[in-house]
Amino acid sequence: MIGSEIDNLIIAIAKLPGLGRRSAQRIALHLLKNKEFSLHPLVKSLQEADGKIVDCVDCGNIDMTSPCSICRDHKRDKKSICLVQDISDLWAFERTGFYKGLYHVLGGALSAIDGIGIDELNLNSLINKLEKKQIKEVIFALGATIEGQTTSHVIVDKIQKYNVEITRLAQGVPIGGEVHYLDENTLNAAFQARKKIT
Amino acid sequence: MIGSEIDNLIIAIAKLPGLGRRSAQRIALHLLKNKEFSLHPLVKSLQEADGKIVDCVDCGNIDMTSPCSICRDHKRDKKSICLVQDISDLWAFERTGFYKGLYHVLGGALSAIDGIGIDELNLNSLINKLEKKQIKEVIFALGATIEGQTTSHVIVDKIQKYNVEITRLAQGVPIGGEVHYLDENTLNAAFQARKKIT
Incomplete structure (x- = not known):
């Protein structure tokens, strides 16, 4: 019918991430009942983004230029690379604005289930950057998941020889987090990494 | 950045119903990282639907023709009209397939908060149909919400004079519903409308 x-x-x-058939129906109806204010602007935005957005050859970010505006920004600290799984992680850092170095987007994490091996990750251009010996620190900001931690271990093994400082994000109680809502692993990590109150 | x-x-x-900024970011990234398999087919579908979908002048449904395929279907019972708030409600009926009559889509319910008065509802073409005196039954299938019930009352008042049978959906325990999860109003409605087991 x-x-x-x-x-x-x-x-x-419905093929978009996070949407099912019900929500897709709702969105389709909304678009078709509001062509002027919803469907047409969306199509225009999609086409403009489609035409102008490219992958950054240096870090894997997306932007209107390659290298991206972060890689080209002279004010940023070129000695520091923050290693993230996805562009959305990069965006999360950029929203806070406290980090002033460069990024490197892996494009995922090792996953046997999803068939993502080391060759599927955006690793070569990271190695290239390290070989130029201008990087002082690589900050591992991968997810605190099994996949993220496995990926971190494998990459740490690969880059240790470049004589670069390797760090990772602290693990513990999230700000605003209630202790009784924490899972065992987080509570354990937070307890083991407890700090002296000075 | x-x-x-x-x-x-x-x-x-993010302006689409049910989506916020986070989910919109996720979808935008997915679209831009999968242009060929996601962005391009979506734009194509949007444009095709945009060009071909029209509102049915008779019932308020959307379809590729007006009157819509349901209104034009000779096999359907033209004596019965199922009155629904939105097209998504019509789709819900059509998914089950048991109803063989016509529909009439109001396009909303009366709501002081949303500024929807009786003139904002698609009511004139319903009155027109009733004036032709070929309708035997109007089934009220509006939501069991305050807005839906208020709207039902107002429309019942308006159409009573047309000498047509007016019915509404039964209220009670949803199939698969646990009694201890029911809200008071539903439990009360189900109790008051209890039926003899024969």
Whole structure:
């Protein structure tokens, strides 16, 4: 009963991350009932982004130029690289604004289930940067998940020889976190890494 | 730091129902990292639906033709109209497939907060249909919410004079529903409308 163009649209929307058929139906209806204020601006934004956005050849970020505006920014500390899994992690850092170094986006983490091996990760350009010997510190900001930690270990093994300081994000109680809501592993990590109150 | 075309896209996506900035970022990234398999098919579906989908002049449904395929279907019972708030409600009925009559989509419910009065609802074409005196039954399938019930009352008042049978959906325990999870109002409605076991 639903027209095939509507069905095709619902299917295309339902393939987006985090959306199912119900939410896709709701969005499709909203778009088709508000063509001028919703559908047309969305199509325009998609086409503009499609035409202008490229991958940064240096760090794996997306931007309107390659190298991206972060890699090209002369004010940033070129001696420090923050290693993240995904661009969304880079965005999370940039939202806070406290980090002034460069990034390197791996594009995922090692995962046997998803078939992501070491060759699928954006690692060569990181090695290239380290070989130029201008990097002083690599900050591992991968997820505190099994995949993220496994990936960190493998990459640490690979880059140790470049005589660079290797650090990782602290683990512990999230700010605003209630202790009784913490999972065992986080509580254990926070307890083991406890600090003296001075 | 995020390119303005990406920002514009995220803003356009975040305006869709049910999505916030975080989920919009995730979707935008997915689209831009999978242009061929996600962004391009989505734009194509949006444009095709945009060009072909119209509002049904009779019932308020959307379809590739007006009147829509349901209104034009000779196999359907033209004597029965199921009155729904939104097209998504019509789709919910059509998914089950048991109802063989026509629909009428109001396009919302009366709501002082949202500024929806009786003139904002798609009511004239319903009155037109009733004036032709071929309708035997109007089934009220509006939400069991304050807005839905208020709207039902107002419309019942308006159409009573047309000598048509007026019914509404039964209220009670949803199939699969546990009694101890029911809210008081539902439990009360289900108790008051209890039926004899034969």
